[in-house]
Each structure stands twice: as C-alpha cells, then as structure tokens.
Amino acid sequence: MDKNRLEELKEIAKVIRRDIITMLGEAGSGHPGGSLSAADIVTALYFEVMNINPEDPYWPDRDRFVLSKGHAAPVLYAALAERGCFDKDELKTLRKLGSRLQGHPDMKKLPGVDMSTGSLGQGLSAANGMALAGKLDKKDYRVYVLLGDGEIQEGQIWEAAMAASHYKLDNLTAFLDYNKMQIDGHINEVMSPEPVADKFRAFGWHVIEIDGHDMEQILNAVEEAKKTSGRPTIIIAQTVKGKGVSFMENQVGWHGKAPSAEQVEEALKELA
Numbered sequence: 001m002d003k004n005r006l007e008e009l010k011e012i013a014k015v016i017r018r019d020i021i022t023m024l025g026e027a028g029s030g031h032p033g034g035s036l037s038a039a040d041i042v043t044a045l046y047f048e049v050m051n052i053n054p055e056d057p058y059w060p061d062r063d064r065f066v067l068s069k070g071h072a073a074p075v076l077y078a079a080l081a082e083r084g085c086f087d088k089d090e091l092k093t094l095r096k097l098g099s100r101l102q103g104h105p106d107m108k109k110l111p112g113v114d115m116s117t118g119s120l121g122q123g124l125s126a127a128n129g130m131a132l133a134g135k136l137d138k139k140d141y142r143v144y145v146l147l148g149d150g151e152i153q154e155g156q157i158w159e160a161a162m163a164a165s166h167y168k169l170d171n172l173t174a175f176l177d178y179n180k181m182q183i184d185g186h187i188n189e190v191m192s193p194e195p196v197a198d199k200f201r202a203f204g205w206h207v208i209e210i211d212g213h214d215m216e217q218i219l220n221a222v223e224e225a226k227k228t229s230g231r232p233t234i235i236i237a238q239t240v241k242g243k244g245v246s247f248m249e250n251q252v253g254w255h256g257k258a259p260s261a262e263q264v265e266e267a268l269k270e271l272a
C-alpha cells in the first residue's frame with residue numbers, strides 16, 4: 001500500500017480518537033475504552049475498505065458494517081461524520097434527548113447505521129442475515145462486523161459462528177477487538193475466551209491474527225479475507241483498551257466513564 005495513504009489513514013484515526021474524547025466530554029457519559037481500541041479498525045473500514053456512498057446511505061449495493069459491541073457508538077459516529085454522512089457539529093448531541101446519536105446506534109434514527117445494536121451478542125446474527133441475503137440476491141457487497149472480546153461470552157455468538165460457516169458466508173468478515181478487558185475486569189478473570197483462534201477454526205472459520213493498531217496489517221488482513229472462499233473470516237485484532245490516551249490505556253475504570261474537562265484537554269494534547 002502507498003506510504004502516503006497509510007500516513008493519511010493514521011491521521012484520520014487520530015481525528016476519530018479526538019472526536020471520541022470531545023464527544024464523551026460533552027455528553028458527560030459513555031464508553032471511551034472500547035471506542036478508542038476500535039478506532040484503527042473502524043478507520044480502515046470507513047476510509048479505505050468499504051464501498052459506501054455518504055449521499056446515498058441506503059444504496060442496496062453498499063458494503064455493510066455492524067458494530068456488534070454497540071456501546072462503542074462514538075467511534076462509529078465519529079467515522080460517519082468524518083466520512084461526510086452528516087455534519088460534524090451534530091457529534092455534540094451525543095446521548096442528548098431527541099438526538100439521532102443515541103448512546104447505542106439506532107438505524108431508524110441515523111442513516112448510515114446499518115444495524116441497531118447495544119444488546120451484546122446479536123450483531124453477528126444480523127451480519128449473517130445481511131451476508132446470506134447478499135448471496136441470495138447475487139450481490140457482491142461485503143459485510144463487516146466488530147465483536148468485543150467480552151461480548152463473545154454470549155452464547156448467541158457461537159450459534160451465529162456455526163451458521164456462518166454452514167452457509168459458507170465468505171462475504172462476511174468479523175473483527176474481534178481483543179483488548180483483554182470487559183466491563184468489570186480482565187477477560188481472563190471474568191470468563192476466558194481462549195483458545196479463541198482455535199475455537200473459530202473449529203467452527204469452520206478462516207482465522208487471521210493481527211495487531212489491531214497497525215493500519216497495514218488491518219488492510220492486508222481484509223485483503224486476505226476477500227480472497228478466502230467458502231468460509232467466513234475472523235480477524236483477531238490484538239488491541240489496547242483506551243488506545244492513544246495514556247491515562248486510559250489498559251484501565252478497566254475507563255470502560256464506561258466520561259473524561260472531565262481537564263482530562264479532555266490532557267487527552268487532546270496527547271492526540272494532537
């Protein structure tokens with residue numbers, strides 16, 4: 001990949017991280033840790049990978065994205081706004097009464113959101129449906145879904161994993177945001193998903209393991225997924241919860257807490 005383009009994408013990821021911090025500071029509540037850990041993946045999808053048209057959000061041939069870990073809504077809103085789907089000024093309305101930018105994404109309110117999410121465990125099933133519909137309709141759009149490592153403790157994920165390989169959904173690519181933390185502690189202490197790569201392999205998936213903050217690795221993995229036929233792909237992305245803001249990194253306490261005005265200032269300095 002062109003070095004300049006890679007640098008541009010890294011810059012966009014920084015803008016997305018800054019917007020996440022600003023929005024959460026303004027809202028006074030929300031989920032910074034899991035939004036920041038997913039920022040590079042979501043940037044790669046919306047700015048390099050996905051075939052979408054911001055002027056025609058319901059275009060039937062568009063690629064789809066399901067933010068299955070819906071509490072990370074700020075990363076999706078920041079990406080949609082930066083991509084031109086709506087005015088960036090609206091980011092200020094996050095979590096306000098009547099806003100299109102609810103605490104969890106609502107497809108009936110905000111064009112550009114392909115699936116309403118927030119109740120963990122359901123997004124992979126919805127993505128399966130979109131991928132299966134694409135096959136039945138003989139369309140060549142692709143479906144991307146982002147899962148949390150705590151989220152995959154939900155049984156429905158494994159029913160969906162089984163179905164995706166049964167239906168040979170090679171137009172479906174899942175990302176696992178493997179930041180090792182969930183709401184109330186370290187993943188290994190609460191409920192370990194390990195050996196997660198072997199589990200998905202056993203369910204019939206093609207598995208790729210990457211550093212989820214390395215833009216080149218993310219893009220190469222997506223290319224490999226596109227070339228994989230007859231089965232779905234999961235990209236297990238090693239990430240850091242709170243990535244980019246030193247005092248939030250690897251801190252469970254920053255799962256669902258907004259930064260104060262001083263903390264917003266400090267974080268924005270680091271992300272300058």
Ligand SMILES: Cc1ncc(C[n+]2csc(CCOP(=O)(O)OP(=O)(O)O)c2C)c(N)n1
Nearest residue numbers: 034071118119120148149150151181182183
């Ligand atoms: C069905 C359901 N149960 C509980 C919650 C509350 N909840 C919100 S975020 C979260 C932790 C999710 O952890 P993980 O998937 O690892 O997300 P990340 O650490 O990436 O933010 C929980 C339990 C929920 N949203 N849905």
